[in-house]
Amino acid sequence: MLDKTLLVADQLLSNGSSEPSQADESHPPTSTQTTAQPTTPDPAPNKDEGNAKARATQAWEAALNFTLAKVKIAAAVKTATTSETGAGALLTFYLGLSASGNVAAGGLQTVGVLTGETKATETGAEVATTMTSFLGFGTFALTGNLNKAATAAAVEGIVTSRPKDLAEGGTLERAAKAIDLLQSVQRAEGAIKNFLSPGSTDYSMVTP
Numbered sequence: 127m128l129d130k131t132l133l134v135a136d137q138l139l140s141n142g143s144s145e146p147s148q149a150d151e152s153h154p155p156t157s158t159q160t161t162a163q164p165t166t167p168d169p170a171p172n173k174d175e176g177n178a179k180a181r182a183t184q185a186w187e188a189a190l191n192f193t194l195a196k197v198k199i200a201a202a203v204k205t206a207t208t209s210e211t212g213a214g215a216l217l218t219f220y221l222g223l224s225a226s227g228n229v230a231a232g233g234l235q236t237v238g239v240l241t242g243e244t245k246a247t248e249t250g251a252e253v254a255t256t257m258t259s260f261l262g263f264g265t266f267a268l269t270g271n272l273n274k275a276a277t278a279a280a281v282e283g284i285v286t287s288r289p290k291d292l293a294e295g296g297t298l299e300r301a302a303k304a305i306d307l308l309q310s311v312q313r314a315e316g317a318i319k320n321f322l323s324p325g326s327t328d329y330s331m332v333t334p
Contacts, residue, residue, distance in 0.1 A: 180244040184235045191232035191251070193302035197295060198225035220260070227258030252276055259283075277317045280310040 202221035205214050231251035238247030253272065256262035262279030266272065287307050292300060 177242050177244070181239045181242065184244050184248060185239045187248075187251070188232045188235035188239065190302055190305060191228040191235065191255075193298055194306055195225045195228035195232065197299050197303060198222070198228065200295075201291075223258050227255040230254035230258075255279065277313055280313040283307065283310040284314060 198221045202218045202225065205221065206218040209215070209217070231254040234247045234250040234254065238244040241247075256266065256272065256276045256279045259279035259282050261282040262275045265278035266275035269275070283306065287303075287310075292303050292307070294300070295303070
């Protein structure tokens with residue numbers, strides 16, 4: 127009788143231990159890991175397109191500088207041949223110096239167009255036109271700040287412009303002088319706004 131009882135108990139234990147195994151086989155565990163979906167990277171900026179725009183802009187600026195140099199050289203020659211005073215000689219020197227800055231700037235910008243190094247050549251062009259300006263050179267000598275010096279040069283360009291000069295020459299020359307004056311006004315206006323804005327530390331309008 128005891129043997130039968132042990133046998134029944136053993137069978138019951140055997141059945142109880144086999145059921146979870148069957149359940150595990152019929153219902154395999156599901157994985158909780160999720161497969162990461164590949165992300166599409168943001169499209170890289172088109173460097174070629176940006177550089178092409180920079181080259182086109184610099185080519186236009188080079189043409190502007192060469193045209194301004196032509197206008198100033200013609201004015202210097204005219205002054206030198208018609209004036210015999212010291213003021214005439216000083217004006218001739220001033221026009222020639224300013225023209226040399228435009229020639230240098232246009233040359234550097236042309237290099238930028240050909241090589242694609244537009245940022246470096248544009249900085250060089252700004253230095254050339256600024257250092258051949260009396261106020262620009264003087265401001266840079268005092269402050270060592272190219273931005274302030276360029277603003278001073280722009281102010282000088284505004285002060286020395288005359289309506290009569292803007293009306294002289296061909297269409298291209300008149301347009302070049304008007305654009306140059308407009309750019310000078312915009313730079314000076316921006317410097318004034320920065321100077322007057324609350325908490326501003328930009329003193330670009332301070333000139334010697």
